[in-house]
Amino acid sequence: MTATTVRSRAVSASPATGRRGMRPQKVLLTALLTVLAVLTAVVFILPALWMFLGSLRPGNQVIESVSPLGWHTLVPSSWTLDNYAALFGELRFGRSMANSLLVAFASVLLGLLISVPAAYALSVLRFRGREAVFAFLVVGFMIPFEAIAIPLAQFFTDWHLNNSYIGLILPGIGNGLAIFNLRQSFRGVPASLREAAFIDGASDLRIMMRIYVPLNVTTVINSALLIFLAQWSSYLWPLLLISNESTQVAPIAIARTFTDTQVNFGQMFGGTLLISVVPAVLLLFLQRFFARSIATSGEK
CATH class of the missing domain: 1.10.3720.10 (MetI-like)
Incomplete structure (x- = not known):
């Protein structure tokens, strides 16, 4: 194998190597953007979800469940449709x-x-x-x-x-x-x-x-x-x-x-x-x- 052949193979292989080197960076950027999008969606959805679940619990329990913060703040301990029946x-x-x-x-x-x-x-x-x-x-x-x-x-x-x-x-x-x-x-x-x-x-x-x-x-x-x-x-x-x-x-x-x-x-x-x-x-x-x-x- 001549030196010219080795050099040409190295040159032809370098773009692929560069693409393989860039691929992890693109994957990482995509993952970061996905996480950011999910967090943004959660920030916007949580108030609406809390409002919906709050409408399914007795009215006096909505504010009582706010403090201290926990899963009970979002998920009702008791479910009822009385609020919609009254509306x-x-x-x-x-x-x-x-x-x-x-x-x-x-x-x-x-x-x-x-x-x-x-x-x-x-x-x-x-x-x-x-x-x-x-x-x-x-x-x-x-x-x-x-x-x-x-x-x-x-x-x-x-x-x-x-x-x-x-x-x-x-x-x-x-x-x-x-x-x-x-x-x-x-x-x-x-x-x-x-x-x-x-x-x-x-x-x-x-x-x-x-x-x-x-x-x-x-x-x-x-x-x-x-x-x-x-x-x-x-x-x-x-x-x-x-x-x-x-x-x-x-x-x-x-x-x-x-x-x-x-x-x-x-x-x-x-x-x-x-x-x-x-x-x-x-x-x-x-x-x-x-x-x-x-x-x-x-x-x-």
């Missing part, structure tokens, strides 16, 4: 959940009927004062709702809209952040598409529904979620406007687990968990549309 029994939490769903979905429907045309007008149409209207809109949704809730509730009471679904829905349909998101997304649509549609005889309404909305499905869904979550988690406005138990929403029903003498943490945990499940299921259902709309937008 759907004397507290009528089922009706409150139905009221929240009605208010939230009605607000989404009416809100999109307002937000989509408003965003289209602010992004596409040319009219005097358009930028001033947009600036007023931006300032409007930056003002905390709590700052105007009390005088607005007085107006609604004077208009006999208290204790009504209409009174709960109306403040949620004018979501400035949803209009802002849609407007910024609509501006990304090439103007040539609108011009070509105009040449074919399409109206602005048809252009908006057949071009702008399909190309911005992700933003439309995102705006719908903004409106839904704002109404679903609303507490102050229903508290100010609703005194009738038949039209109370879920967050107010949870507040009824507090009394002057005690707090039933088991019922509170159960109600809070049920309220959290609804948007979580909604997000899991809608994530397919996010991915599909991104892919179809890229193809178009």
Whole structure:
């Protein structure tokens, strides 16, 4: 065997040797990232798991089990469904959940009927004062709702809209952040598409529904979620406007687990968990549309 042959074999073998040397480092890095991901998941899951298991124990045992910390803090020593029976029994939490769903979905429907045309007008149409209207809109949704809730509730009471679904829905349909998101997304649509549609005889309404909305499905869904979550988690406005138990929403029903003498943490945990499940299921259902709309937008 000549020296040239030995040298060539050594050179040809060196990349494989380098790859074998790098493999343990990649395995170690993967293992560290996996452990980090698992720890992060545990940190986020533990509060929800504690809330779920706490709802399955007698309400007075939830806080008693916190000190000292141990397995009994998380795992109940006695299991019961009395908290859920009380929620759907004397507290009528089922009706409150139905009221929240009605208010939230009605607000989404009416809100999109307002937000989509408003965003289209602010992004596409040319009219005097358009930028001033947009600036007023931006300032409007930056003002905390709590700052105007009390005088607005007085107006609604004077208009006999208290204790009504209409009174709960109306403040949620004018979501400035949803209009802002849609407007910024609509501006990304090439103007040539609108011009070509105009040449074919399409109206602005048809252009908006057949071009702008399909190309911005992700933003439309995102705006719908903004409106839904704002109404679903609303507490102050229903508290100010609703005194009738038949039209109370879920967050107010949870507040009824507090009394002057005690707090039933088991019922509170159960109600809070049920309220959290609804948007979580909604997000899991809608994530397919996010991915599909991104892919179809890229193809178009």
